[in-house]
Amino acid sequence: MTTVEERPHTGFGRTLRKEDVRLVRGKGNYVDDVRLPGMLHGALLRSPYAHAKINSIDTSAAEAHPKVLAVITGETLKGLGLAWMPTLSYDVQAVLATDKVRYQGQEVAFVIAEDHYSARDAVELIEVDYEPLPVVADAKKAMAADAPVIRDDKEGQTDNHIFDWESGDQAETDAVFANAEVVVAEDILYPRVHPAPLETCGSVADMDPVTGKLTLYTTSQAPHAHRTVYALVAGLPEHKIRVISPDIGGGFGNKVGIYPGYVMSIVGSIVTGKPVKWVEDRAEHLMSTAFARDYHMRGEIAATKDGKILGLRVKVLADHGAFNATAQPTKFPAGFFHVFTGSYDLQAAHCTVTGVYTNKAPGGVAYACSFRITEAVYLVERMVDVLAYELKADPAELRMKNLIQPEQFPYTTKTGWEYDSGDYPKALQLAMDMAGYDELRKEQAEKRERGELMGIGVAFFTEAVGAGPRKHMDILGLGMADGAELRIHPTGKAVLRISVKTQGQGHETTFAQIVGNELGLPTADIEVVHGDTDQTPFGLGTYGSRSTPVSGAATALVARKIRDKAKIVASAMLEVSPDDLEWEGNRWQVKGDPEQGKTIQEIALAAHSSLELPEGVEGHLDATTVYNPPNLTYPFGAYICVVDVDKGTGGVKVRRFIAVDDCGVRINPMIVEGQVHGGLADGVGMALMQVIAFDEEGNHLGASFMDYLLPTSLECPSWELGETTTPSPHHPIGAKGVGESATVGSPCAVVNAVLDAIKPYGVRHADMPLTPAAVWGALNGRPIRTDLAIP
Amino acid sequence: MEVTININGTPETHDVEPRLLLVHFIREKAGLRGTHWGCDTSNCGTCVVWLDGKPVKSCTVFAAMADGRSVRTVEGLEQGGKLDPVQEGFMECHGLQCGFCTPGMLMTSRALLDANPDPTETEIREAISGQLCRCTGYENIVRSVRWAAEKEASTEEVTA
Numbered sequence: 006m007t008t009v010e011e012r013p014h015t016g017f018g019r020t021l022r023k024e025d026v027r028l029v030r031g032k033g034n035y036v037d038d039v040r041l042p043g044m045l046h047g048a049l050l051r052s053p054y055a056h057a058k059i060n061s062i063d064t065s066a067a068e069a070h071p072k073v074l075a076v077i078t079g080e081t082l083k084g085l086g087l088a089w090m091p092t093l094s095y096d097v098q099a100v101l102a103t104d105k106v107r108y109q110g111q112e113v114a115f116v117i118a119e120d121h122y123s124a125r126d127a128v129e130l131i132e133v134d135y136e137p138l139p140v141v142a143d144a145k146k147a148m149a150a151d152a153p154v155i156r157d158d159k160e161g162q163t164d165n166h167i168f169d170w171e172s173g174d175q176a177e178t179d180a181v182f183a184n185a186e187v188v189v190a191e192d193i194l195y196p197r198v199h200p201a202p203l204e205t206c207g208s209v210a211d212m213d214p215v216t217g218k219l220t221l222y223t224t225s226q227a228p229h230a231h232r233t234v235y236a237l238v239a240g241l242p243e244h245k246i247r248v249i250s251p252d253i254g255g256g257f258g259n260k261v262g263i264y265p266g267y268v269m270s271i272v273g274s275i276v277t278g279k280p281v282k283w284v285e286d287r288a289e290h291l292m293s294t295a296f297a298r299d300y301h302m303r304g305e306i307a308a309t310k311d312g313k314i315l316g317l318r319v320k321v322l323a324d325h326g327a328f329n330a331t332a333q334p335t336k337f338p339a340g341f342f343h344v345f346t347g348s349y350d351l352q353a354a355h356c357t358v359t360g361v362y363t364n365k366a367p368g369g370v371a372y373a374c375s376f377r378i379t380e381a382v383y384l385v386e387r388m389v390d391v392l393a394y395e396l397k398a399d400p401a402e403l404r405m406k407n408l409i410q411p412e413q414f415p416y417t418t419k420t421g422w423e424y425d426s427g428d429y430p431k432a433l434q435l436a437m438d439m440a441g442y443d444e445l446r447k448e449q450a451e452k453r454e455r456g457e458l459m460g461i462g463v464a465f466f467t468e469a470v471g472a473g474p475r476k477h478m479d480i481l482g483l484g485m486a487d488g489a490e491l492r493i494h495p496t497g498k499a500v501l502r503i504s505v506k507t508q509g510q511g512h513e514t515t516f517a518q519i520v521g522n523e524l525g526l527p528t529a530d531i532e533v534v535h536g537d538t539d540q541t542p543f544g545l546g547t548y549g550s551r552s553t554p555v556s557g558a559a560t561a562l563v564a565r566k567i568r569d570k571a572k573i574v575a576s577a578m579l580e581v582s583p584d585d586l587e588w589e590g591n592r593w594q595v596k597g598d599p600e601q602g603k604t605i606q607e608i609a610l611a612a613h614s615s616l617e618l619p620e621g622v623e624g625h626l627d628a629t630t631v632y633n634p635p636n637l638t639y640p641f642g643a644y645i646c647v648v649d650v651d652k653g654t655g656g657v658k659v660r661r662f663i664a665v666d667d668c669g670v671r672i673n674p675m676i677v678e679g680q681v682h683g684g685l686a687d688g689v690g691m692a693l694m695q696v697i698a699f700d701e702e703g704n705h706l707g708a709s710f711m712d713y714l715l716p717t718s719l720e721c722p723s724w725e726l727g728e729t730t731t732p733s734p735h736h737p738i739g740a741k742g743v744g745e746s747a748t749v750g751s752p753c754a755v756v757n758a759v760l761d762a763i764k765p766y767g768v769r770h771a772d773m774p775l776t777p778a779a780v781w782g783a784l785n786g787r788p789i790r791t792d793l794a795i796p
Numbered sequence: 797m798e799v800t801i802n803i804n805g806t807p808e809t810h811d812v813e814p815r816l817l818l819v820h821f822i823r824e825k826a827g828l829r830g831t832h833w834g835c836d837t838s839n840c841g842t843c844v845v846w847l848d849g850k851p852v853k854s855c856t857v858f859a860a861m862a863d864g865r866s867v868r869t870v871e872g873l874e875q876g877g878k879l880d881p882v883q884e885g886f887m888e889c890h891g892l893q894c895g896f897c898t899p900g901m902l903m904t905s906r907a908l909l910d911a912n913p914d915p916t917e918t919e920i921r922e923a924i925s926g927q928l929c930r931c932t933g934y935e936n937i938v939r940s941v942r943w944a945a946e947k948e949a950s951t952e953e954v955t956a
Contacts, residue, residue, distance in 0.1 A: 021888065022887070025886065025892060025895075028892055028895030028898055029879070029887055029892065029898060030830070030871070030874060031828070031829070031830015031871045031899045033830075033895050033896075035829075037829075038829040121820075122815070122816075202896075202930055203832075203834045203840055203896040203929070204832070204834070205834075252895065253894060254834075254895070254896030255894040255896060256894075287834065287836050287837070287840075288836070509893030509894030509931045510893070511893070675890045678890070679890045679893055679932060679936060680893075682932055682934075682935045683893065683931045684933075686933035686934065709835070709836070709837045710835050710837055710840060711837050715928055715930070717924075717926075717927070717928065717934075718920075718921040718924050718925050718934040718937070718938070719921055723917065723935060724935050
């Protein structure tokens with residue numbers, strides 16, 4: 006039996022997490038745990054209507070509440086120039102509504118009171134005179150000529166159109182389709198879902214009236230980016246803003262953007278001169294914070310009769326809600342959707358994406374989607390199965406026939422991505438071997454004979470993570486590079502400061518392992534500091550699986566800088582030329598005389614001592630770096646799902662799930678597996694249960710966990726994981742990033758499995774979530790639309 | 797109204813509103829912030845504590861209902877500077893990532909093992925099925941509980 010005492014550990018491999026020491030004791034420090042002297046509590050009044058004009062707001066009764074200190078409305082903010090804030094997509098979003106509300110749950114007024122219960126009471130005392138307006142809840146109706154214009158606040162905006170975007174060569178693609186033996190088309194919806202981390206969003210703002218310094222404790226995956234945006238929004242000087250992102254109870258992309266509640270806690274602290282806490286409840290969280298997906302796609306696939314895929318053509322209608330607030334690199338309004346050619350070697354591909362406003366909450370790029378790669382992978386993997394259906398081909402064989410081959414890497418896709426490395430057939434073969442694919446097909450055939458419904462779903466994905474190269478990728482003009490600072494103390498203990506922010510991924514452990522791997526220091530001797538803009542170098546934060554590809558690279562390189570400097574110090578200590586030294590484990594030693602050497606700890610002490618150093622070499626042992634990735638990294642994987650479907654109820658049981666992931670070099674295999682497990686549960690949830698639906702009036706139908714169903718331990722099988730390792734050739738440690746791989750790759754495996762099970766009923770496609778009602782409907786020839794409560 | 801609740805062996809007496817939820821009593825009045833709040837509808841289970849030895853969702857219990865009774869929270873698991881085997885199990889088997897659901901999962905797991913020292917995977921999955929975890933996909937939570945069960949069994953053998 007092992008013990009939980011931290012074992013001496015250096016470098017890569019399974020090691021226990023540093024974070025857990027506090028978290029299993031209930032000693033984490035989440036935003037809602039922050040208590041400051043004199044702290045007040047804020048609560049938001051939200052709109053009950055999806056679209057309504059605000060005629061008047063009467064706050065007098067709320068203000069008369071004995072425990073209320075202030076009530077703030079959009080009119081108050083207007084006077085301060087704060088009624089609107091910029092989004093991460095160069096749009097604006099109302100902080101508090103002034104003219105009209107544009108989605109149900111939109112922020113209308115903010116109450117500050119002595120305690121949380123009183124603040125909520127006073128919210129109920131505010132009277133708003135709303136004049137309901139016609140609602141657009143359906144993206145397909147948003148561009149109709151008679152559709153009400155949602156964004157009449159924007160000068161020159163006369164419809165609900167946001168953008169048109171395209172990728173690939175249209176003429177070339179059309180030519181391939183014109184000459185193809187087989188062309189199959191399908192309408193595919195990736196419905197709106199919500200990441201729903203267990204911790205909702207919140208903040209505690211503390212504006213020091215004397216120094217003018219704002220300290221903001223907040224649920225942020227990107228503290229530095231948030232600080233810069235606050236400086237831009239509020240005109241606060243950036244050096245007077247300190248953003249602290251303490252322990253975060255899950256993010257999944259939901260905590261990338263800036264929400265009105267955060268801004269209001271800041272305004273509240275400025276107005277009252279005291280710290281103000283705002284933490285939303287679950288309904289507020291599900292109704293107003295960043296949703297994901299809502300992509301209405303039409304896919305077309307061109308192929309030969311014997312199953313060689315030639316081309317893909319995609320048209321997307323993207324529902325962005327009432328404000329365009331997607332968080333993604335600026336040049337890509339559809340995120341990385343144009344990676345939709347997936348893992349296949351095609352002759353041509355083209356996509357167009359049109360973004361529209363609707364009376365729904367803003368967001369779109371959230372929920373472990375790697376900037377819309379979830380939608381892209383879902384599209385291509387569904388289309389391959391649709392093709393298999395038409396050709397009566399085995400879906401695994403069809404994929405094997407079309408995968409990019411190992412010798413084709415680096416592989417440039419028809420939409421311009423340069424995949425860095427991969428061995429796709431190996432991963433798919435391993436997944437098939439683990440699953441016992443042929444036996445499963447035999448079992449399925451036998452069951453079909455007996456009228457039982459069993460399905461085997463195959464999906465292959467290629468991810469593109471680690472945004473990104475500064476010349477291509479920025480958010481609001483901020484290039485997507487990340488800094489790292491490493492200091493070795495005189496006694497050989499180290500502190501690493503990074504710009505990214507864990508929400509459960511275990512950075513305090515894995516980043517220490519990267520330093521340990523480079524310098525031979527025990528992981529226990531390395532403290533990782535993150536989530537505090539006053540203590541860490543600038544960088545864009547944790548999302549899009551970018552921490553290891555970008556910040557992990559920065560960490561390896563800053564450690565190598567230390568190693569190089571240590572070499573010079575060691576040469577002074579040993580009185581030999583640096584050229585005569587070689588690095589071994591944790592020390593510089595004389596080539597050919599390994600007895601002569603100095604450990605990194607000995608060197609650290611010497612670097613801080615009176616030892617005479619060569620001309621131009623400063624003392625101490627610390628270094629900084631900024632890593633600008635030359636390319637993205639491209640993790641990939643092959644997933645196989647086995648389901649049983651109940652004919653009578655339409656209920657789906659996920660019996661097995663086999664996941665082979667290749668994310669390059671694994672720093673801590675235990676943590677990698679945990680990341681994959683979580684993503685697979687997401688896949689089961691999205692495929693079978695999760696949807697944020699609306700009625701015609703724009704009423705949100707998933708505003709609690711009784712309505713928005715998330716998978717529990719009973720819906721999830723015991724995951725079966727496999728791995729292959731193809732290092733990234735351009736990443737300093739060959740790692741690729743893995744945080745979102747399973748969320749990207751798994752939904753389609755589950756859907757493909759369910760549709761495979763019900764194939765005898767002539768069903769080629771049905772949209773997620775495949776609830777018992779949806780499956781039963783499909784079995785009975787009544788496929789239903791899942792994103793709207795409209796027949 | 798005045799309410800006294802014995803939390804982890806320490807009586808906590810506070811003047812509270814009758815509507816105050818137990819989770820808020822624990823967090824705000826007793827200052828024990830290991831118990832989390834996550835959903836308001838008794839679905840997520842981040843707020844699970846023991847009330848007189850049985851796990852309850854403390855967002856669905858008024859503090860007044862716990863008056864004169866005993867509550868055990870995650871802070872009460874560690875005894876004499878020694879972690880409970882379920883805490884060790886969660887660390888050993890990576891049963892937590894963001895840590896937000898963990899206190900509730902630990903309290904349910906401890907209760908399960910007290911009632912059933914050798915649970916099967918299915919029994920563990922059923923025991924935690926009233927709680928949500930968004931990070932782990934549950935697999936490693938199941939393994940963590942099994943690890944704790946095995947540790948306790950082996951410890952008993954040694955002491956027997």
